[in-house]
Amino acid sequence: xxxxxQSQPEMSVQEAETVTLSCTYDTSESDYYLFWYKQPxxxxxxxxxxxxxxxxxNATENRFSVNFQKAAKSFSLKISDSQLGDAAMYFCxxxxxxxxxxKLVFGQGTRLTINx
Amino acid sequence: GAGVSxxxxxxxxxxxxxxxxxxxxxxxxxxxxxxxQRLGQGLEFLIYFQGNSAPDKSxxxxxxxxxxxxxxxxxxxxxxxxxxEDSAVYLCASSRGPGGRPTETQYFGPGTRLLVL
Numbered sequence: 054x055x056x057x058x059q060s061q062p063e064m065s066v067q068e069a070e071t072v073t074l075s076c077t078y079d080t081s082e083s084d085y086y087l088f089w090y091k092q093p094x095x096x097x098x099x100x101x102x103x104x105x106x107x108x109x110x111n112a113t114e115n116r117f118s119v120n121f122q123k124a125a126k127s128f129s130l131k132i133s134d135s136q137l138g139d140a141a142m143y144f145c146x147x148x149x150x151x152x153x154x155x156k157l158v159f160g161q162g163t164r165l166t167i168n169x
Numbered sequence: 170g171a172g173v174s175x176x177x178x179x180x181x182x183x184x185x186x187x188x189x190x191x192x193x194x195x196x197x198x199x200x201x202x203x204x205x206q207r208l209g210q211g212l213e214f215l216i217y218f219q220g221n222s223a224p225d226k227s228x229x230x231x232x233x234x235x236x237x238x239x240x241x242x243x244x245x246x247x248x249x250x251x252x253x254e255d256s257a258v259y260l261c262a263s264s265r266g267p268g269g270r271p272t273e274t275q276y277f278g279p280g281t282r283l284l285v286l
Contacts, residue, residue, distance in 0.1 A: 057211075090277075096258060096260070096279050096280045096282075097277055097278070098212075100274050100275075144211055155200065155217045155219070155225065156202065156214035156217060156228065157204075157275065159211035159213075160211050
């Protein structure tokens with residue numbers, strides 16, 4: 054079974070600085086999807102960024118980018134120019150590409166604090 | 170349009186009672202998912218509905234848990250004879266598109282926080 058590991062329960066960063074959240078995963082599949090979700094205190098999960106494993110180019114969304122290392126099964130999230138609104142729980146998630154395999158497998162999460 | 174909605178927002182119940190949690194997906198979304206999030210943990214998959222196909226129940230933790238969905242609309246997650254270990258946030262998500270293509274984003278509701286005393 055696929056597993057996702059986030060080794061940093063908590064991280065903090067000064068406003069306007071850059072922070073990197075780590076994620077590793079385990080799978081025997083060669084093609085799959087990886088995601089980073091943000092969960093603010095409202096509990097609503099918000100998609101931050103998505104990476105397709107067959108694409109070598111790292112995904113970027115404005116201040117958010119990933120470092121996808123397929124051989125190492127690593128998928129870290131970099132947040133540039135951190136803002137107070139970035140404070141939240143961040144979850145890394147994996148999804149098979151196999152038709153019918155719809156569930157997301159989540160890591161334990163990293164709580165990100167932004168210091169003003 | 171409106172996002173995924175869930176009710177109630179919070180539910181407190183006594184051990185042994187049955188509870189029903191409701192999810193209204195985004196209109197037009199054919200796929201619906203239930204996840205459980207225990208305190209300080211990531212989300213655990215419970216069940217997945219896609220159109221009129223048989224649901225994927227592989228994540229349900231015990232036979233006390235069941236879920237129904239009428240067509241492509243509302244879903245209800247039922248927990249019978251609740252136990253304290255069932256205390257968690259129950260999150261619902263939906264995604265569009267026939268067949269639930271892997272690229273489809275899952276949009277989450279705000280969850281129902283269940284506390285079993």
